[in-house]
Amino acid sequence: MNGATAARYLVFTDLDGSLLDHHNYGYRDSLPQLRQLDSLGIPVIPASSKTRVEIERLRAELNNPHPFIAENGAATFIPVGYFDRQPADTVERNAYWIREMSQPxxxxxxxxxxxxxxxxxxxxxxxxxxxxxxxxxxxxxxxxxxxxxxxxxxxxxxxxxxxxxxxxxxxxxxxxxxxxxxxxxxxxxxGDCDKGRALAWLRNAYCEAAGGARCHDIAIGDSRNDCAMLEAAETALVIRSTVHEIPPLQRSEGVIYSEDYGPAGWAEGVARWLHLQQL
Ligand SMILES: [Mg+2]
Missing domain, CATH: 3.30.980.20 (Putative mannosyl-3-phosphoglycerate phosphatase; domain 2)
Structure with missing residues (x-):
């Protein structure tokens, strides 16, 4: 790697039906790729309709210290001190820098x-x-x-x-x-918010914190509420679902469709993305 600002890689992921099984909320099938990402120093950033407290529990289970997007993009939570400086437009509360994009x-x-x-x-x-x-x-x-x-x-x-x-x-x-x-x-x-705008805001915070480094990101999701995020990231990984149709996307470039369902599709798609990034 040359230059002062090495590229940054970011994984934004939906939880239910993507990282987690739609039916039993398990993540056994995605664990090997989670470990791989961790060893590469690539943050896995949950972006879910779930609440802060729900995501906090999962993060603790997975030893995930990274920021997360809760309630469909309504708020982005960054642990205080995660970046050297507090990002603009955030409030500090409960040990987080929070970017709020919705009414209560x-x-x-x-x-x-x-x-x-x-x-x-x-x-x-x-x-x-x-x-x-x-x-x-x-x-x-x-x-x-x-x-x-x-x-x-x-x-x-x-x-x-x-x-x-x-x-x-x-x-x-x-x-x-x-x-x-x-x-x-x-x-x-x-409120007028979605996972896509939250992703774009947080990606920008990462790039700024890394001195303007180029950020290569992937968004992973299985439902319509993931569309904005799937459109916003450099690469989209659409996870096949056993219970509903794949979400419709405007883009056709840079989209990976999983063959497998749920967490198994998640692992398969992440492996393909890492391969494409030559990581
Ligand atoms: Mg989902």
Whole structure:
């Protein structure tokens, strides 16, 4: 490697259905490639609809010290001191430098409460379902369901009604200033943010911290809520899903489609990307 600013490699990854199995949330199949990335000094940056607390638990399990993107891009959390200097446009709280791109959850709960009058019985939200309801909707055990309910910027909604009514519902939410993202299981009601803009912001923070080094990044995802991130990265890795169609992308260059599903596809795709980068 020559020059003062060696290229930086970054892996931004969705969790459920990508790094983690859609059904049992396991990551056995992705572990060998996670270890490989770690040994190469390439950060694995979770970018998920999950909450800060959920991602923190997984990071602790994986010994992952890197920043992460929570709640579909609503906020990016950088451990204080991770970079030499605090990136611009961040607030320091709970040992993180946080880049917030959404209003708080309470704003969306207020809007959903108003819509309850016209759409009763068509949907359930995490807030209203409570921990018991979240356990039923997600098959998560109680402690995990509690973590999933500790949301700060967004509200997951499970839709039970027909498609036509859902479109009216979505229109009303959007008119009230909310954005709605379709995840693997839930609609996510949130602010005007997405994983793509969070990725672009964090990539820039990495490049600046590395003295303007060139950053080669890959975004990995399996669902529609990953599209913005898959479009924003240098390379996109689309993970095949057993439960839904692959997300539609505008780009055709620099896209890897996994052959395998979930974490096995994740490992296979990351290996292909590393090979293409000659790493
Ligand atoms: Mg997913």
């Amino acid at each position: 959850r309470s704003a969306w709960l207020e809007i959903l409460e108003e819509l309850e009058i016209d759409f009763a019985g068509n949907y359930e939200s995490f807030h209203r379902a409570g921990v018991e309801g979240i356990m039923r909707m997600t098959s998560l055990p109680r402690p995990r369901a509690e973590e999933a309910n500790l949301r700060e910027y967004s509200e997951p909604v499970k839709w039970f009604g027909d498609d036509k009514t859902r479109d009216v519902f979505l229109g009303r939410l959007q008119a009230a200033g909310a954005q709605v993202l379709q995840g693997g299981r839930f609609l996510s009601v949130c």
